[in-house]
Amino acid sequence: MLLLQLLINGLQLGAIYALTAVGFSLIFGATKIFHVAHGAAFTIAAYLFWWTTAVKGWPWPLAAGLAVLAAVVFGLAMERFIYRPIQRHEGAFFTVFIAAFGVQIIVQNLIGTVFGRGFVSVTTPLSRSVEVLPGLFVAPVAALAIVLAVVGFTGLTIYLARTHWGMAMRALSENPDLIRVFGLDPGRVAQYAFAIGSAIVVPGAIFTAMTAGLNPAVGAHVMLISLAATIVGGIGSLRGAAYGGLLLGLAENLALWRLDPQWSEAVTFVVLFLFIIFRPAGFFGRPHAAK
Amino acid sequence: MWAYFINLAVLISINAILAVTLNFILGYAGIFSIAHALFFGVGAYTATFVAMKFGAGFLTATAAGMLLAALISLALALPALRVRGEYFVAASLGLQMLAVTIFTEWKSVTGGIGGLTNIPPARLFGFAVTQPEHFLLLSLLALGLIVLVIRALVRSSFGRSLKAIRDDETAAWAYGKNVAIIKTTAVVVSSALAAVAGSLYAFYLSFINVESFVLDTSIQLMAMVIIGGTATLLGPLIGTVLILLLPAALSYLPYLPVTEIGSIQQIVYGLAMVLLMIYRPGGLWGFQDAPPSSKSGTA
Helix, strand or coil, X not given: CHHHHHHHHHHHHHHHHHHHXXXXXXXXXXXXXXXXXXXXXXXXXXXXXXXXXXXXXXXXXXXXXXXXXXXXXXXXXXXHHHHHHHXXXXXXXXXXXXXXXXXXXXXXXXXXXXXXCCCECCCCHHHXXXXXXXXXXXXXXXXXXXXXXXXXXXXXXXXXXXXXXXXXXXXXXXXXXXXXXXXXXXXXXXXXXXXXXXXXXXXXXXXXXXXXCECCCHHHHXXXXXXXXXXXXXXXXXXXXHHHHHHHHHHHHHHHHCCCHHHHHHHHHHHHHHHHHHCCCCCCCCCCXXX | CHHHXXXXXXXXXXXXXXXXXXXXXXXXXXXXXXXXXHHHHHHHHHHHHHHHHHCCXXXXXXXXXXXXXXXXXXXXXXXXXXXXXXXXXXXXXXXXXXXXXXXXXXXHHHCHHHCECCCCCEEECCEEECXXXXXXXXXXXXXXXXXXXXXXXXXXXXXXXXXXXXXXXXXXXXXXXXXXXXXXXXXXHHHHHHHHHHHHHHHHHCCXXXXXXXXXXXXXXXXXXXXXXXXXXXXXXXXXXXXXXXXXXXXXXXXXXXXXXXXXXXXXXXXHHHHHHHHCCCCCCCCCCCCCCCCCCCC
């Protein structure tokens, strides 16, 4: 029964991780920008949701809408004011990475200064666990997280496969010059990728606020999960990032069967390291992803 | 006041060792390690363990720390450097977080959250270094030696190979350079030398705990290198001095609550990292050498 409980918790956490990692992977795939400030978008959205609902008592749809807006604005601002000026003179991985890291540090400390460094969480009737079977507790949010992850991912896949901008985004990752030939502006396409990739962290941010709780350092954890899931799944594969996130969430929870909770990050690392050793291309990576 | 300056100078020289060794891989080899604080910690805990359990002197304790740091970095670098640069970033981030858990949980060796106290003073040639002034001399000597080693390495054919790999890995490979071995060696050398700083730190404070070896420390070290200037010899030293003087400078500002100084310090160097990357990617001192570029970015 404990195992089943851990499996369900793992699915819920994995769903959250999957959505977050897919956002990171989408941005990386389309723009080749290693957006480590993705965790900052997550932190901003989560804290805004917590502040508007738990502190101000605003209705949650409004709060969720504001969180989406904040994440999208943050993503677009990063693209417009940080990444684009850097890429104008040189597009090195190094400079982009350091700048994004700097933003992550700033956001984490600003939030710590404004909202305090302790743990905060949002309690709703949805996060109260119900005993569905003797000894098996499931909170409605768990089901909601899984459903939303599936819907979100399916929607994104359809968007990328069927719509004009979705196709442009996939094309951008393959060949930026060709985009220009077809009369599209690569900058615009990149902005779409940032807007969608950032918006998609919001469900994960809200569910984390409702379940595990938040602290300002949550961004670093999100960053590790996003990077690990992207590598485990195979760089450049959205499907891979989703499965990678799911696997990490499951592994983290199933490990609780034998280990104490403080080892959860160790489990993430072990999974990541095993993949780097034995299957560096990840689940769905192209065989030559490793150069 | 004198004691304050001595203390600051010792801490600056210890951090400068870390910044210089990090710069060796970050600046010259283009390898992005977020795990430098971990090797600092391994050096500190190992030296303490060897000194307290076996009564070892400074040199033996430091050598033990260097050896362990070298082995751990080898285990990290061998698989993670075979593939793309992003893998090493992720793997080092993961290892750093794992290390913090181990430093906190392995209570019999690391003392857990409480840390280890009453570390005996460093013994060097039968001589106990207890005076802060003498310790400053010792740490400056270590820093000087390490700077010389790094300088010699950078100017050797090994250093030229590193820079060639940083600028174009495929081209270096085509010229017959064994890219994986050269990069791995650089990481091992850098990590082993970082352990020296750990040993100095432990013997100096005679107290260590996990707080000194967390992710934030790794980030601060990275900021020192970047702000000062990557791939220069002086840059990391300048960056170290600037960042370590920052809290003292901030405490002179009025209306600043003391509890927020740590956060504001981090915000300041976060901001400095962002602005430098946009306007001056080579860092403050980085005008002689071109900023490192990696093939992973879009050109």
